[in-house]
Amino acid sequence: MEPALSQIIERVRAASQAATPQALRIQGGGSKDFLGLELRGEALDVRPLQGIVEYEPSELVVTVRAGTPLAALEQVLAERGQALAFEPPHFARQGRQATVGGMVAAGLSGPARASVGAVRDYVLGIEILNGKAELLRFGGQVMKNVAGYDVSRLMAGSWGTL
Template identity: 60%
Template sequence: MHPDNSSFDDSRRLLAEVALAAGTGKALRIRGGNSKPFPGRVVDGIDMNTCTHRGIVSYDPTELVVTARAGTSVAELDALLAENGQMLPWEPPSFDGKATVGGMVATGLSGPRRPYAGATRDFVLGCRVITGEAKHLRFGGEVMKNVAGYDVSRLVVGSFGCLGLVTEVSMKVLPKPRATRSLLLELPAADIPKRLRAWRDAGLPVTGASHLDSWLHVRVEGGNGLVANAMREIGGEDLEPAFWDELRDQQLPFFADRRPLWRISVPQTAPLTPLPGSVLLDWGGAQRWLKSDAPAAVIRADAEQLGGHATLFSQRADAEPFHPMPEAMLRLHQRIKRQLDPRGIFNPARMYAAL
């Protein structure tokens, strides 16, 4: 499949803006659809809009590979794949259609299917990146077996634009499941681990498990027979499938709470220890959304006790957005940034003040 009339290669402008910034030492604040201002620190720099660099570069449904420019909306990509019975397996947020492919890669955010299908970086095959020296480089390829530069493609996932400007991404896609059903069960949070283990041991095709207000929301996907059997085993009431889109895009009433929003990422086996605020469990408990006014130090200490870390998804003067890194890890990140962005022009301090 070739680019349509909505495609536009604006890489020449992007390269020129990076070259100017590199020459003057002025910082750039990379912005796509601006759907994800959080998490992250406020960047002091010149706005660099990637939305004009958009469109599907290539798409071969038989090879399960798509390549899109950074300014392409996730919603547009989802719609194209759906026409061919395919999907982005990690279920990235769309955020009212504002999210872009570049932002999807830069933040690395995944939806409810993430623990069952994989994360963003698991499906990125290659990318094109403008470096801090205004070089437009290609890393990786369009097939899994091509591993040349593949590590750089994975590094930019979740880097929040601090390493370079991603202009194009090649991704592996998968067929949509033949059948999908969602169920709602009244269940105490303490019973979730045991119930999920039993379903996993029974081979039930669970691809979503979220708990809120004493209710467990479950999604099962696969062949018609597998899904029908899973429904009989799980029981409960029918749940509108829109719940998963609203959870993915943070549109549930839970997220409207005015208190700061934290994401607590913990191992799947972490105990369901109470946290200081209102909690929504996703990923079977491995991702815990927390609405809380508690001090950042308290929340992060609780996350560390559970073997995980806490990320702030709201602006708050008394807290850094990302969990502090060990000194050795921070030095490694600084070295990587110096290699790709030696003048420090891309989203400086977006993640950490020292980056």
């Protein structure tokens, strides 16, 4: 397990054992901090979890860590003549940079949503850390993944509350 993930797991575990998991606030680039409810709790920064884990251009499948800047993902896709089908907003301002985790958490899909679908329609699998510091995996890398609940779609737009 990579050190950045281990540190995040330990912070969540400590908050869980102290019975204060709600005292943590998941944050990446902070580009969407102005949306939604008032920000509360100590920031749990996921930006150390960066990078493209796997990219198969011929299969149109990419596995990306939550802290990866959205612009970096779009650049890698553009190098192969590809792009995200939906148009997630970046809201990049005042040094804040949108991340892939924030894209999924916010579930914002841009004006192309009506014709191509939403973020949730393209998330095939997801790895999450729950409030008990358990690392859970759902979904897979193919569209026809019919086993179990479709947690991947549920996470899109949940703002990290699930």
